[in-house]
Amino acid sequence: MAISILGISGSLRSSSSNTALLRACAAIAPADVKITVYEGLDKLPYFSPELDGEGSSPADTVLSLRNKLRAADAVLFSTPEYAFGIPGVLKNALDWLVSSGEFTHKPTGVISASPLATGGDKAHASLVQTLSVMTADIQEESKLIIPIVRTKMDANGNITDPELERSLRTLITYLATKSANGGRH
Numbered sequence: 001m002a003i004s005i006l007g008i009s010g011s012l013r014s015s016s017s018n019t020a021l022l023r024a025c026a027a028i029a030p031a032d033v034k035i036t037v038y039e040g041l042d043k044l045p046y047f048s049p050e051l052d053g054e055g056s057s058p059a060d061t062v063l064s065l066r067n068k069l070r071a072a073d074a075v076l077f078s079t080p081e082y083a084f085g086i087p088g089v090l091k092n093a094l095d096w097l098v099s100s101g102e103f104t105h106k107p108t109g110v111i112s113a114s115p116l117a118t119g120g121d122k123a124h125a126s127l128v129q130t131l132s133v134m135t136a137d138i139q140e141e142s143k144l145i146i147p148i149v150r151t152k153m154d155a156n157g158n159i160t161d162p163e164l165e166r167s168l169r170t171l172i173t174y175l176a177t178k179s180a181n182g183g184r185h
Contacts, residue, residue, distance in 0.1 A: 003176040005029075006072035007037040010079025010090035010123070017113050017149045018078040020157030025076065025168055028159070033176045035076065038068060047095035062096050069102035073179035075136070076171075078111040081123035086130075094130055107178040108136040109171050111144045119147035141174040 007022035019037065026035035043061045045051070052058045069075065079086050097103065110128050112120035124145050128138055144167055146152065152161035159165045 003033045003073045003179050004071065005033060005035045005074045005076050005172070005175060005179075006068055007035050007076045007078065008041070008090070008093070009037065010041075010077065010087045010127075012042050012087075012089060016080070017115075017153060017157075018080050018111070020153060021078045021111060021113055021146070021149075021168070022076065023157055024153070024159050025172055028165060028169055029172050030176065033172060035172070036068075036072075038065070040065065041089045041093050044089075044093055044096060047092050052096065052099070058096065065093065066097065066100055066102055069097070069106070072106075074107040074109070074175040075103070076109040076111070076175060077127060077131075078113060079120065079123050079127055081112060081114055081116075081118075081120035084122040086123045086127050090127075091130075094134070098134060103131060103134040103136040105135060105137050107142065107175050108138050109142040109144070109175050110138060111146065111171070113146035113149040115148060115150050117147045119145035119149075121145055137178070139174075139178075142171055142178075144168070144171055 009019040009022055011018045022037045029035050045059050108131055112124035114120035152164045154160050
């Protein structure tokens with residue numbers, strides 16, 4: 001049975017390097033690993049605890065995201081950095097997931113990629129911290145910061161840097177192995 005990884009990009013841009021990285025991961029994943037890129041961050045309503053508490057029911061888009069996360073064996077994020085943090089649309093999605101439990105001990109990978117030499121390190125740290133509070137299982141082997149990303153991919157989103165491709169394969173293999181060896185499902 002294939003390992004299922006849900007990829008979530010923190011960017012809504014159609015030409016996003018972070019979304020392209022997730023698609024590249026899906027293309028280079030081993031045959032027994034299926035990576036599906038989530039499309040729908042822009043469809044989630046603004047988070048409000050009043051819409052997600054007792055006696056209320058969150059929007060169908062929220063329920064769909066939660067179901068996709070529950071069904072996935074692992075999750076792989078790839079995010080840009082905006083103003084030294086994660087994009088608001090990604091933070092909004094995470095806010096909908098804080099108390100619903102989808103990340104409890106779920107093997108999770110975090111990539112940040114940026115055209116800058118810092119690789120989006122502040123967004124990376126912020127996302128790791130938020131996911132850790134949500135009890136996601138994030139290890140050093142499942143973290144990757146990619147500086148000057150546009151020099152490592154072509155205009156079609158293909159990986160052109162052999163070292164980056166090796167790093168992505170290693171991260172995917174780690175998540176798949178972690179999932180197969182007792183990661184929460």
